[in-house]
Amino acid sequence: MSLVLDPPRTLREVLEHCAQRVPLYRGVGAPREGESTDEALARFPVLSKEGMRRAFPHGFVPEGQALPELLRSGEVALVGTSGTSGERVQVLWHQPWWDAQELEGFTAHRVCAEWVRRKGFREAVLTTPVCSGNLCHVGALPMEERIEGERTLFLNQTVDPGRWSDAEVLRMADELERFAPHALEADPAYLAYFSTRLLALGRRPVQPKFIDLSYEFPSRRHVAAIERAFDAPLVDAYGSTECGFVFCECEHGRQHHNAAWSHVELAPLAALPGVALVLVTPLRNPWLNLVRFDTGDLVRPAQGPCPCGAPGLTLESIEGRAQDTLVAADGRLVTLRSVDRALAEVRGLLNYRVVQRGAREVELDLVGDGTEELELARAQEALTALLGCEPRTRRVSSLPVEASGKYRLVRALHVDAATLVRERP
């Protein structure tokens, strides 16, 4: 008979729990008397996605617990991440933990904090229909069958937003009106396409109280398109299926740590001064037994406190994934965010993809937004200045969506960027 475990609340309790009960950490040893928690944490190995795949599921199930029984009872579910192929992993998903930490994550932003705790709070979700948590909505279901728990409406049923028909765009706009959500949670690329199509159709959408952007890096071009259709505050929420909701943007544009629900280590990178790799240890979840999980994501820690006054770990920016880092002609590493900022002011640009195939072999594909002339030459010049080589630039009508349902703004194919970024001098 399985026991329902008490959740380990602090980092030290998580380390004790993992060292004593979780097979993956057998032999690491619990925090010793007189040893600081940081010292004990440093004895734990960094957990890569590959290491997680190898150990899943039995390496993560606490001793004395039987996975089939846990699954049958609904205490945990097996949920796969929406990561791109080759980095998909599964986790032991515990819904009450997910809901509680998500709710608290939003409190970094004044407007979100005001709405998410209200009784009757509703949100609509616009992202890939392929998988969102453990749900899939590909096809043509009536609206009522896409509402989960009376509070979450999943709008999209098409894999490629570039292929939405006018009827689908209008159907989603109608459903937003009927459901009248307080929040719209969106993949920024999907919402940018939706916003652009709504404008072309002359349809003004219903306005939620706030829009939280998740699933993908929010491009400045996507944000520009969204802001033409929506007035609601845009909030960038950083999280993952593996680690939960770890950072949330405040109204000053900085990211604040959801400290009650995870411990974060920022590992500085010699190859990218001022930038760090995010390692996460989730807290208060007896089933999600990850210690020092390497998210593969790069961030820039803030220098000094945020004007909003929130205490704790604060980020200036999210820089993108380590594996989406490009190498300029002079050898400098260039993060996704730097690429995105270089293209931020290109008019008429809705979406793009940069692919680096060699040291001086870069492709730049651009999708226009149809509202004004696409400044192709300006985009090419901006990227040339950033990378020190001229990209092969072309206008395309659509960009591929990955199997995960995400666009990839940047792909680094000629080097193992993720390893390069982590290299010690």
Ligand SMILES: [Zn+2]
């Ligand atoms: Zn702030």
